[in-house]
Every structure is written in structure tokens, then in C-alpha cells.
Amino acid sequence: MNTATLTVPLYRLAHSRTGDKGNRSNISVIAWHPMLWNVLVEQITEAAVAHQFALRQPRQVTRYLLPQLQAMNLVLDDVLDGGVNDALNLDSHGKALSYLLLDMHVMVPAALAPHLAGPPI
Template sequence: MTTTITVPLYRVAHSRTGDKGNRSNISVIAWHPALWDVLVEQVTEAAVAQQFAQRRPRQVTRYLLPQLQAMNIVLDDVLDGGVNDSLNLDSHGKALSYLLLDMPITVPAHLAQHFGGPTA
């Protein structure tokens, strides 16, 4: 039996974001290639949709980039109409990556040596 630990996604991956209109793109990049399979298994379209349930995305699409140990998550209709239509600046692309990076991820304990990001 493999011992596992649960950590926020930011310990397993980092992120870059962007937005265009009412669509947010959030890249998720593994801190280490050994963590890639964990990301693919757990950062699914369904899991991301659940993490963003309060934002009510119309669609979540995941694009895998295995040679980079990265994925691009596209969330449609999640930005309150877009930068020009919304008075809520916190809802836009860059702020949304923090919501995703807070998602709990279960990782085999032996992979903890590859974690990155803040330890708090």
C-alpha cells in the first residue's frame, strides 16, 4: 500500500493565466516531471469544473502538453462577461489561477521530494 498525502495543487504545479473576452486560460505546469501523472489523473475537466462551481463555467476544456508536463485549462463564460463588461476585477484570469492552485491533490508520499512552491 502506498502512503499518500493531500496538498494544495500549488505544491505540485505552478500556473500562468490569461483571459480574452469571457474566457480564461489557466496553464498548469508540473514542478517536476515525476508529478505529471498525478496532475493528469486529478486535474480533470470535471475536477476543475467542481473547483469553479461558484463561477458557473459553461464549459471546461483541458489540453494536455505531455512533453512540457503541462496542461492548458480553458474555462468558458467564467469572467462575468469579460474585462470590459465586469466591475469585478478579482474575477479575471490571473486571480482565477489562485482558485485552481488551491485545489486539493492526493500525492504518493515518496513524490514529496519534488514539490515546489511555498511550504505554508
């Protein structure tokens, strides 16, 4: 049995979009290939996302799975420093938060390497 794994940034497995409403951000994560879906479900958990955003101190992270689309929506509460009208930070809309998530490292079985986005490994 081959158990070799690769550690790669999430952007090799998925792309993302971000939206916001008040002090809440939602981040969609969509697999580049259906074969990568199970890796996303196993590793992009509420706890893992909360850890990735620890400096932003989300009060809660909720994950909604959309398996027929090989996608998930992550809702991060109280992560935008009060929202557009209250925040003093540069990105009060939270549009760049997807980049922080996509930079998260995940472990991928080496057999799935052909399905990763970007140059071959």
C-alpha cells in the same frame, strides 16, 4: 506495497499562468517536476476544475495536455462575468483565477514527496 498518500494544495505540484480573451479564461498548469505529471493528469480533470470553479459557473471546461512539457492548458468558458468590458467584479481579467486553481487539493503518493515544491513533508 506502499499506498500512503499525502493531501496537498496543487501549488506544491505545479505553477500556473492565466490569460483571458473576452469571457474566456485559460489557465496553464506546469509541473514542478516530471515525476508529478501523472498525478496532475489523473486529478486535474475537466470535472475537477469545473467543481473547483463552481461559484464562477463556467459553462464548459476544456483541458489540453502538453505531456512533453509536463503541462496542461485549461480553458474555462463564460467564467469572467462577461469579460473586461462587461464585468463589475474586481478581477475581470481573471488573472487571479490561477490562485483559485492552485489552492485545489490533490492526493499525492508519499513516495513523490521529495519532488513537491515547498518545505519537506
